[in-house]
Amino acid sequence: MSSAAAPKPIALADKVNTLWEWLDRHFSFPGLLLGSIFFALSLTPSLLPRTEIVQGILSGCCFAVGYGVGNLIHWLWGFLGLRVPPGRVTRALGLIIALACIGFVVTALANANGWQNSVRAVMAMKPVEETQPLVIAAIALAIASILLVIGRVMVLLIRWVWRHLERHVPRRAAxxxxxxxxxxxxxxxxxxxFWRSALRAADRFYQQLDAVVSTSDAPPQAWHATxxxxxxxxxxxxxxxxxxYIQSGPSAADIEALTGKPAMEPLRTYVGLRSAERVTERADLALAELQRIGAFDRSVLVLIMPVGTGWVDQAAIDTLEYLHGGDVASVAVQYSYLTSALSLLVEPTYGATTAQALFSAVYDYWTMLPKDARPRLYLHGLSLGALASQNSTxxxxVLGDPFHGALWAGPPFSSSLWGRMTESRQPGSPAWLPRFGNDSAIRFMNQSGRSGWDDLPAWGPxxxxxxxxxxxxxxxxxFESDWTKPDWMNAPRGPDVSPALNWYPLVTFLQLALDSALAQTAPVGYGHVYSPHHYIDAWYEVTQPPGWTEAELDALKAAIDPEDYAPF
Incomplete structure (x- = not known):
């Protein structure tokens, strides 16, 4: 009786060869190498601290971008007919690349905790005891896989069209x-x-959200309230x-209790996007409401441009009203329902158009009043509101009869006026805190407040x-951070920027893009969340409220808890 011969065991070398051939067919080793490098660099610090989920999303995107660049280089090498090393050399290089990929990833994950804590340290945040590298890796793998599949589909489409075209035109031209x-x-x-449908859906959502009036949202009773x-x-x-915003500002009694000084009821006016059909009609309505409540009898009048959704930063206006004992009138006009980022993409001119209409309406009336019987006129805006406000005029x-000043907080990188001032800064002053001209008209302020300003020339009008x-x-x-190192990264660094932050092509761009989307997750006094204490210093310099000593300013800051103004 014969028995079947036992199957020969597959040699280890054959298993390795099979695995190698599979990897070589489905992946680009240069892509894996560059993707791993980008993954590792994505774990280095940027401007804001990141959670494991956010880090995983960022790392997955960075790996996909790195893989795409490496794969493109690999493909171009073959397309141009450049020499390829022999099979044994190629396999040896592949093994080295595989080991390097593992080394980059493991080393970066091991250092991720320290890198994140370097950001948290400069923001006075408690250190994270331990990151979850497996969570980061799993999320990154999922994100990278989705993006690589999308990329693979694009390649397949290009190949399909290529095959049909090369029947009629030369291969490379095809x-x-x-x-x-x-x-x-x-x-x-x-x-x-997809994009337009998403924007229409977002516009409808924010419009409906803006229009919601709860049963507890009763109109205010005060005659002067909007x-x-x-x-x-x-x-x-x-x-x-x-x-x-209209209902939560400090009353005269609140101001007196906090400052110990006599106070008036602050006057706040707000015109919504649905308050009138056209921009000019909303501006005229704002002027009429200001006239109705006697805003031009106050000492200070502020024209506010809100952020994209119409939100006004309470920290900015509350502090101004405290400093002036309520002798303040302010007006804001809404120009969008969308968030600032979406508004900037979809309605880039709406904010500027509204700012110009409001300024024109109020300024034209203001200039007709006797100079000794009218309020001092100021402009204000935060974020996209700062961008819009800079375009007011x-x-x-206004040279013949200028307004008195402006406080613009967190001006977006696309602000042309801010950009020109920064580019034309005094030699030796850092990009993150420039000095412009002779310091008599425009100054830049950060967490250090008015420190060192006593030595500057006197303010102009x-x-x-x-x-x-x-x-x-x-x-x-x-956008230039994609390929060039930004000036603000040069030494000396800002006090709230990690010393471990470095610039890397493409990776830094992706880090900053994600930071921008999460800018309001920073603690108060950092990122895009501006502290009432710093608004006090800024407003004091811009408006020069009478009767305040340095000790009283310090006491006012001590009485205001910045956490009361935290966005989340």
């Missing part, structure tokens, strides 16, 4: 045409179908955030302060 055609079609599809029975503005036409249009933190990615993001 490839170029196929790449261009697929890119255009996909871009049009994404922009016209939305009251005497007001020219219907309470139902201003948004949820603006209703909170030009200095040439128009005082402008840019309040900005070195850790604010909304201010310091730039």
């Amino acid at each position: 490839l170029v045409l196929a790449t261009i055609l697929v890119t255009i079609v996909v871009a049009l599809l994404v922009n016209n179908v 939305g009251s029975a005497q007001s020219l503005i219907d309470w139902r036409t201003i948004g949820k955030d603006s209703r909170i 030009t200095i040439y249009d 128009l005082r402008t302060v840019f309040l900005q933190y070195a850790s604010d990615p909304i201010v310091f993001f730039s």
Whole structure:
């Protein structure tokens, strides 16, 4: 009786060869190497601290970008017919690359905790005892896989079009045409179908959210309040955030209790996007409401540009009202329902148009009043509101009768006026805290407040302060960080920027882009969350409220808890 011969065991070398062939067919080793390097670099610090989930998303995106660049280099090498090392050499290089990838990833994950704590340390946050490297790796793997699948589908589409085109045109020309055609079609599809649909949905969502009026949202009773029975503005036409803003400011009694000084009732006016149909009508309505409540009889009048959703930073206006004992009138006009980021993409000119209309309406009336019987006029805005407010007018249009100053906090990187001032800064002054001209018209302030300002020349008739933190990615993001190191990264660094932060092509750009999306997750006094204490210093310089000593200013700061103004 014969028995079947036992199967021969598969040699280890054969198993390795099989694995190698599979990897070589499905992956690019240069792509894996560059992807691993990008993954490792993504774990290094940027401007804001990151949670494991956020870090995993960032690392997955960085790996996918690195893999794509490496794969492109690999493909171009073969497409150009450049020499490829023999099989044994290639396999040896592949083994070295595989080991290097593992080394990069493991080393970076081991250092991730320390890198994140270097960011938390400069923001006075408690250190994280331990990160979860497996959580980061798992999320990164999922994100990278999704992006690589999308990339693979794009490649397959290009190859399919290429095969059909090369029947009619030369092979390389067909490839170029196929790449261009697929890119255009996909871009049009994404922009016209997915992106526009998403924006329309977002616009409807934020519009409905803005219009929500709860049963507890009763109109204010005070005659001077926006939305009251005497007001020219219907309470139902201003948004949820603006209703909170109108009703939650300090009263005269609150101001007296906090400052120990006599106070008046502050006057706040808000015109919603639904309060009138056209921009000019909303500006005229704002002026009429200011006239109704006697705003031009106050000492200070502030024209506010809110952020994209219509939100006004309470920390900015509360502190101004405390400093002036309530002798302040302010007006804000909404120009969008969307968040600042979406508004900047979809409605980039709406904010500027609204700012110009409001300024023109108020300024034209203000200039007709006797100079000794009218309020001092100021501009203010935070974030996208700062960008819009900077476009209110030009200095040439107001030279004959200038307004008195401006406080712009967290100006976005796209602010042209801020950009020109920063580019033209005094030699030796850092990009994160520039000095411009002779310091008599424009000054930049951060957490250090007015420290060192006693040695500066006296202010001129128009005082402008840019309040900005070195850790604010909304201010310091730039598209150029993709390929060049930003000036603000040079020594000396800002006090709230990690000394371990370094610039890496592509990776730093992705880090800053994600930081920008999460800019308001920073603690108060860092990132894009501006502290009432720093607003006090800024407003004091811009408006020069009478009767305050340094000791009283310090006492005011001590009486205000910045955490009361935390966004989350």
